[in-house]
Amino acid sequence: MFGTSQDITESKLVEVELQSAMAGDRERLIAAGMSDYTSKPLDRRRLIELVDSWRPGDTTTRETREADMFDDGTPILDSHVMDDWQAFFSEDEFIELINSQATDARSCMKSLKDAAADGDFKEVETFAHSLKSSCGSLGMRRVGSVATALERACRNDRFEEAWCPRSTRSWRRPWRFSRNAMRKSSKRQPKTMKRWRGDCGNGE
Amino acid sequence: MASNLGDLKVLVVEDSPAAAKLLQMVLAGLGIHQTFIARDGKVAQDFLDAADDLVDLIICDWKMPRMSGLELLCQVRTVYPEMPFMMVTGNADLESVRAAKKSGVDAYITKPFSARQVQSKLLALTNNMTNSIVYSD
Numbered sequence: 001m002f003g004t005s006q007d008i009t010e011s012k013l014v015e016v017e018l019q020s021a022m023a024g025d026r027e028r029l030i031a032a033g034m035s036d037y038t039s040k041p042l043d044r045r046r047l048i049e050l051v052d053s054w055r056p057g058d059t060t061t062r063e064t065r066e067a068d069m070f071d072d073g074t075p076i077l078d079s080h081v082m083d084d085w086q087a088f089f090s091e092d093e094f095i096e097l098i099n100s101q102a103t104d105a106r107s108c109m110k111s112l113k114d115a116a117a118d119g120d121f122k123e124v125e126t127f128a129h130s131l132k133s134s135c136g137s138l139g140m141r142r143v144g145s146v147a148t149a150l151e152r153a154c155r156n157d158r159f160e161e162a163w164c165p166r167s168t169r170s171w172r173r174p175w176r177f178s179r180n181a182m183r184k185s186s187k188r189q190p191k192t193m194k195r196w197r198g199d200c201g202n203g204e
Numbered sequence: 205m206a207s208n209l210g211d212l213k214v215l216v217v218e219d220s221p222a223a224a225k226l227l228q229m230v231l232a233g234l235g236i237h238q239t240f241i242a243r244d245g246k247v248a249q250d251f252l253d254a255a256d257d258l259v260d261l262i263i264c265d266w267k268m269p270r271m272s273g274l275e276l277l278c279q280v281r282t283v284y285p286e287m288p289f290m291m292v293t294g295n296a297d298l299e300s301v302r303a304a305k306k307s308g309v310d311a312y313i314t315k316p317f318s319a320r321q322v323q324s325k326l327l328a329l330t331n332n333m334t335n336s337i338v339y340s341d
Binding site: 081089101103105126132133136144 | 219220221222223225226229230233267269294315316317318319320
């Protein structure tokens with residue numbers, strides 16, 4: 001993986017690995033002079049992307065990369081999921097897919113919030129389950145993990161612990177970023193645009 | 205019986221409009237345009253009672269109101285023991301997979317799924333359907 005390390009401007013690359021990622025760690029370390037940051041356990045894909053992004057000539061700006069990641073390095077949107085769908089669907093279908101899933105996710109979030117306000121745990125569990133599904137389909141990892149945690153908490157009668165007024169804030173930001181990332185994704189072509197779906201044994 | 209994907213008539217049982225839409229789009233992308241959507245197991249059961257000849261294969265979610273996917277699977281196995289039944293669910297735990305298998309599921313995909321996964325399972329099921337005809341002859 002590091003066989004091409006000669007391509008990397010070594011003076012720029014200082015990586016710090018920590019056993020655990022704490023909120024704000026990244027900002028503090030960058031402010032202290034580190035060039036970049038990743039946390040353990042290492043995510044292979046994330047590490048490769050990180051190293052690649054520091055190659056000389058890479059046009060990706062720090063601002064762009066930061067906009068694509070949360071503080072702990074979790075991608076806002078799993079680009080591989082989006083690439084898969086984009087390779088399968090036509091451009092119009094892909095936009096239709098994003099719109100339908102995003103509309104459903106938004107509706108789920110509203111219903112979930114209303115159910116929580118009514119203290120209806122069963123309903124919260126149901127909407128969290130739907131939210132997990134629609135967000136997962138689009139690779140919205142962070143929103144999906146928040147929904148998964150909430151669903152599990154409801155199932156285990158730990159709703160009171162899992163839900164608080166801050167809960168809505170915990171997915172509002174991931175949701176806003178995911179939505180923007182999706183819009184951005186819908187405007188670009190995937191790296192390998194191969195429509196493979198014709199191989200279905202039906203001559204299409 | 206359908207010998208390739210394009211000829212399949214599929215009943216999609218899914219309460220989430222978004223998930224149903226996604227499945228329908230994937231199926232259309234694979235050349236399957238004869239799809240019916242049921243919003244829960246009860247609606248699917250009523251549809252099968254009225255028009256089972258319109259269904260070659262069932263793709264079903266697990267967690268749904270009124271009648272779950274597992275309950276529908278049990279009902280289907282009683283009335284239509286040969287009907288191919290694919291579960292597409294967010295239940296990724298081993299216990300759920302075992303329960304579905306014990307009830308006679310033919311294919312199991314966990315959400316989030318990819319189009320390739322759906323295509324691969326459908327092709328396997330279609331081959332089984334074709335083979336079963338060959339063997340019965």
